[in-house]
Amino acid sequence: MALPAGRPRPEPTPETQHFWDGTKAGELRLQRCQACEKAYFPPRPFCPGCGAREVSVFAASGRATLHSYVIHHRKVPGFEPPYAIAVVELEEGPRMMTNIVDCPQTPEALQLDMKLEVAFTPMDDEITLPLFRPAQGTPAGERA
Amino acid sequence: MSIAPGSIAIVGAAESTRIGSVPEMSQIMLHADAALNALADAGLKPSDIDGVACTGAMMTQQVAHYLGITPKWVDGTSVGGCSFMLHVRHAAAAIHAGYCNTVLITHGESGKSRINATPRPPEPQSLNGQFEAPFGPFGPPTLFPIPVLRYMKTYGVTHEQLAMVAVVQREWASRNPRAAQRDPITVDDVLNSRMIAYPFRLLQCCLVTDGGGALILTRADRAKDFPQRPAYILGTGESVETNMISQMEDFTSSRAFRVAGPEAFRSAGISHADVDHLMIYDAFAHLPLYGLEDLGFVGRGEAGAFIEARHTAPGGKLPMNTNGGGLSYTHTGMYGMFALQESVRQVRGTAPAQVEGVNISVCHGVGGMFSASGTIVLGRERP
Numbered sequence: 408m409a410l411p412a413g414r415p416r417p418e419p420t421p422e423t424q425h426f427w428d429g430t431k432a433g434e435l436r437l438q439r440c441q442a443c444e445k446a447y448f449p450p451r452p453f454c455p456g457c458g459a460r461e462v463s464v465f466a467a468s469g470r471a472t473l474h475s476y477v478i479h480h481r482k483v484p485g486f487e488p489p490y491a492i493a494v495v496e497l498e499e500g501p502r503m504m505t506n507i508v509d510c511p512q513t514p515e516a517l518q519l520d521m522k523l524e525v526a527f528t529p530m531d532d533e534i535t536l537p538l539f540r541p542a543q544g545t546p547a548g549e550r551a
Numbered sequence: 552m553s554i555a556p557g558s559i560a561i562v563g564a565a566e567s568t569r570i571g572s573v574p575e576m577s578q579i580m581l582h583a584d585a586a587l588n589a590l591a592d593a594g595l596k597p598s599d600i601d602g603v604a605c606t607g608a609m610m611t612q613q614v615a616h617y618l619g620i621t622p623k624w625v626d627g628t629s630v631g632g633c634s635f636m637l638h639v640r641h642a643a644a645a646i647h648a649g650y651c652n653t654v655l656i657t658h659g660e661s662g663k664s665r666i667n668a669t670p671r672p673p674e675p676q677s678l679n680g681q682f683e684a685p686f687g688p689f690g691p692p693t694l695f696p697i698p699v700l701r702y703m704k705t706y707g708v709t710h711e712q713l714a715m716v717a718v719v720q721r722e723w724a725s726r727n728p729r730a731a732q733r734d735p736i737t738v739d740d741v742l743n744s745r746m747i748a749y750p751f752r753l754l755q756c757c758l759v760t761d762g763g764g765a766l767i768l769t770r771a772d773r774a775k776d777f778p779q780r781p782a783y784i785l786g787t788g789e790s791v792e793t794n795m796i797s798q799m800e801d802f803t804s805s806r807a808f809r810v811a812g813p814e815a816f817r818s819a820g821i822s823h824a825d826v827d828h829l830m831i832y833d834a835f836a837h838l839p840l841y842g843l844e845d846l847g848f849v850g851r852g853e854a855g856a857f858i859e860a861r862h863t864a865p866g867g868k869l870p871m872n873t874n875g876g877g878l879s880y881t882h883t884g885m886y887g888m889f890a891l892q893e894s895v896r897q898v899r900g901t902a903p904a905q906v907e908g909v910n911i912s913v914c915h916g917v918g919g920m921f922s923a924s925g926t927i928v929l930g931r932e933r934p
Contacts, residue, residue, distance in 0.1 A: 502798065
């Protein structure tokens with residue numbers, strides 16, 4: 408799936424490079440504190456729960472549920488309205504903003520708590536975005 | 552050492568001469584126009600001011616120099632639309648500490664005409680730029696309402712209840728000649744207005760206007776020397792959470808509200824039953840619901856039914872957003888200054904839609920989506 412031009416492009420920093428390297432390699436990389444075991448996002452080289460610097464990077468399952476969203480109805484560069492701006496809750500706990508693909512952008516199709524899976528979507532040679540789609544093998548009527 | 556309730560007062564308060572569409576003024580002049588009106592309200596000259604607070608990078612020096620003020624205390628706190636509540640809190644502390652005597656807080660924003668306006672694109676290397684902007688948010692209407700569907704599902708709040716917020720505030724606006732939108736509306740009108748970002752339609756989103764406002768604070772023992780009745784600062788609170796809405800801890804409640812609100816009540820030494828008038832910053836229709844619950848006026852999930860039952864409407868037991876709010880009065884981009892102005896007017900007894908017998912007004916602000924909060928409790932009498 409090719410993304411239309413104009414979408415704002417993220418620029419990795421030293422603290423987030425591993426995340427963007429991960430999406431490019433087909434992995435959703437989160438971090439976990441070795442002291443308190445909290446999994447967290449967005450990336451930073453210390454634990455936001457307890458301040459410890461001893462943290463590890465791990466590949467998340469890519470499974471998530473739909474936590475909340477809006478459906479934007481106005482035209483903006485890089486997007487074809489109506490499109491949902493969603494927040495998903497990852498199986499490991501953290502939440503992230505994303506878009507839901509392979510799914511009608513309607514309140515009827517986008518049911519809160521429906522099961523989702525990550526859909527890595529290249530923006531260009533360097534940046535791949537972690538979008539999400541309804542979990543495969545789940546019939547539309549049972550996805551909620 | 553805490554500040555005794557009522558030891559600092561607001562002795563000057565004014566908005567810009569015109570609000571709404573003000574294409575004849577740049578943003579800095581909207582600051583100055585409001586400041587000059589507030590100085591006139593307090594019977595002061597710029598040289599009487601020794602403390603300045605406003606929002607924006609390098610703006611304290613711009614505003615001070617533009618107005619010819621030599622401050623010995625400044626505060627440039629910029630946490631979004633509730634920054635002015637934080638300025639009031641910080642200014643009260645500074646006056647109490649003896650850092651300055653008379654503080655001018657200004658706001659000016661050319662939100663509609665965009666003359667010398669503040670650009671606000673997220674930097675692509677910021678956390679917002681990396682982890683939110685690529686997914687298509689485009690300004691507050693696409694970000695602020697993101698938690699709403701979760702809130703609705705958790706508590707069974709209906710689209711009609713969220714439409715009622717706009718209906719009630721229009722009732723207040725119809726009593727206010729300066730309100731931008733004054734024609735009565737119905738729940739059906741709201742639910743048939745143009746879809747902006749589901750679940751919110753046009754009439755559930757704030758206006759986009761030009762305007763300014765300014766406040767002048769000093770010690771309460773000087774407050775009787777001014778021409779207007781003082782509004783005494785009884786209590787204050789502030790907090791921040793996250794400027795990434797995707798990362799807020801609980802989509803049905805604001806942590807920043809839950810810190811700022813109770814601290815303001817505690818420091819004022821008041822309970823909910825003492826509150827005669829309430830302002831809750833309403834950039835979008837869900838904010839009064841979150842505010843009513845997080846400040847403890849109602850239980851979790853009860854605010855939709857509370858507003859639907861007209862408790863916050865004209866004649867209700869808890870008059871709220873009596874200027875018409877950000878939905879119907881004005882919203883420059885940082886509305887908190889206008890909420891404070893209305894609380895001052897209600898405490899003075901000079902509001903266009905004056906509520907009878909206001910002794911205590913609570914003014915609650917939100918900023919940068921749900922990222923920041925400030926709460927101010929004002930009193931008509933010094934305790």
